[in-house]
Amino acid sequence: MAGVYVHIPFCASRCSYCDFFSTLELKDAGAPYVEAVVAEAALRNPELRGEQLRTLYLGGGTPSQLPLPLLERLVKGLNESLNLSDVEEFTIEANPDDVTAEWCAALRPLGVNRVSMGVQSFEDPILRAIGRRHNARQVTQAMENLHAAGITNVSIDLIYGLPGQTLDSWIRTVEQAIALSPQHVSAYGLTYEEGTRLWRQRERGEVSEVPEEDCIEMYKVLVKMLQNAGFEHYEISNFALPGYHSRHNSSYWDETPYLGLGAAAHSYDGNARRSNPCDLHQYVASINAGCPAYEEEEMTRWERYDERVMLGLRTARGVDAGRLREDFGDEAWNHFSREVQRHLEAGNVRQDDGSRYVLTADGILLSDSVIRDLMWDG
Ligand code: SF4
Numbered sequence: 460m461a462g463v464y465v466h467i468p469f470c471a472s473r474c475s476y477c478d479f480f481s482t483l484e485l486k487d488a489g490a491p492y493v494e495a496v497v498a499e500a501a502l503r504n505p506e507l508r509g510e511q512l513r514t515l516y517l518g519g520g521t522p523s524q525l526p527l528p529l530l531e532r533l534v535k536g537l538n539e540s541l542n543l544s545d546v547e548e549f550t551i552e553a554n555p556d557d558v559t560a561e562w563c564a565a566l567r568p569l570g571v572n573r574v575s576m577g578v579q580s581f582e583d584p585i586l587r588a589i590g591r592r593h594n595a596r597q598v599t600q601a602m603e604n605l606h607a608a609g610i611t612n613v614s615i616d617l618i619y620g621l622p623g624q625t626l627d628s629w630i631r632t633v634e635q636a637i638a639l640s641p642q643h644v645s646a647y648g649l650t651y652e653e654g655t656r657l658w659r660q661r662e663r664g665e666v667s668e669v670p671e672e673d674c675i676e677m678y679k680v681l682v683k684m685l686q687n688a689g690f691e692h693y694e695i696s697n698f699a700l701p702g703y704h705s706r707h708n709s710s711y712w713d714e715t716p717y718l719g720l721g722a723a724a725h726s727y728d729g730n731a732r733r734s735n736p737c738d739l740h741q742y743v744a745s746i747n748a749g750c751p752a753y754e755e756e757e758m759t760r761w762e763r764y765d766e767r768v769m770l771g772l773r774t775a776r777g778v779d780a781g782r783l784r785e786d787f788g789d790e791a792w793n794h795f796s797r798e799v800q801r802h803l804e805a806g807n808v809r810q811d812d813g814s815r816y817v818l819t820a821d822g823i824l825l826s827d828s829v830i831r832d833l834m835w836d837g
Contacts, residue, residue, distance in 0.1 A: 467721065524554070548706040551574055579616060798832050806821055
């Protein structure tokens with residue numbers, strides 16, 4: 460089994476908190492970029508080693524900014540060199556203001572069966588302050604358009620700890636998200652990434668950070684409200700109704716190989732990571748020359764061990780002790796079992812089925828430090 464990720468690095472404007480790789484050059488660079496991605500799929504198809512493709516994910520940037528003829532060309536082109544017939548989950552990321560009735564109607568014929576919407580908040584002043592282009596009313600309209608087009612698997616992204624957000628306003632945002640009946644919610648705490656507009660605003664004293672204890676309360680309230688609404692908390696930042704876990708993202712967490720196409724995309728084949736250049740023009744030029752310009756990093760045994768521990772503990776499935784010992788040997792197992800002992804005693808970790816180590820609700824709040832302790836190179 461394997462997945463394919465395609466990075467669509469175009470945005471209509473830049474949000475103040477964002478440090479993802481994206482550009483505003485869609486008009487001039489969109490068509491050559493799509494052709495380059497199609498060509499890259501053909502060039503790098505052998506890296507999938509004949510594995511069945513189960514998930515396809517168009518992320519960004521803002522994939523919903525691609526004009527429909529380019530989106531259609533992209534999917535048709537991928538279909539020519541990748542076997543998409545076994546794809547069970549085909550996700551496209553979207554910004555709510557792009558989710559028109561016309562756009563939604565085009566999705567199912569292309570095979571898209573899941574939409575992940577960057578909502579972030581239902582508070583218009585907060586959305587404006589962080590440079591989002593949409594408002595809360597457009598989210599509701601987008602959801603109606605998706606449902607009318609038969610898209611019944613929708614994920615909503617939220618951010619807590621945004622400047623100006625209070626616990627009450629966050630609760631209203633979560634209530635409104637639940638009221639729209641999504642199948643999946645992802646919620647991340649805001650981070651001030653160096654170099655972003657928001658980071659500079661904080662440096663100049665124009666915005667102030669929400670205190671950490673308030674962010675913790677926001678997270679606790681989020682977990683409780685979503686669980687009460689029937690969502691399973693299957694990864695630290697991800698919640699889904701039964702049967703709606705993101706298969707694509709789950710494959711990252713359980714080390715399924717994936718091929719990343721497009722500028723700034725990453726790939727993993729079980730041993731090595733490959734990273735495409737974070738430069739649109741360099742990316743297109745290298746593909747047009749028939750030579751993908753990725754950087755390759757062979758992972759050491761200890762790096763793979765760290766990844767297993769970190770990714771496993773983020774999920775409700777936890778870390779499988781037997782597999783950890785089998786795959787990484789006694790030295791790794793001795794380190795893990797010694798370090799995990801005090802977190803078991805402190806109530807940060809529990810054992811499920813006798814063999815899986817899982818973060819408890821308290822442990823999730825301390826996840827960074829617990830995971831660091833258990834990693835080899837923490
Ligand atoms: S739309 Fe998404 S990728 Fe684009 S700037 Fe905003 S957060 Fe970043």
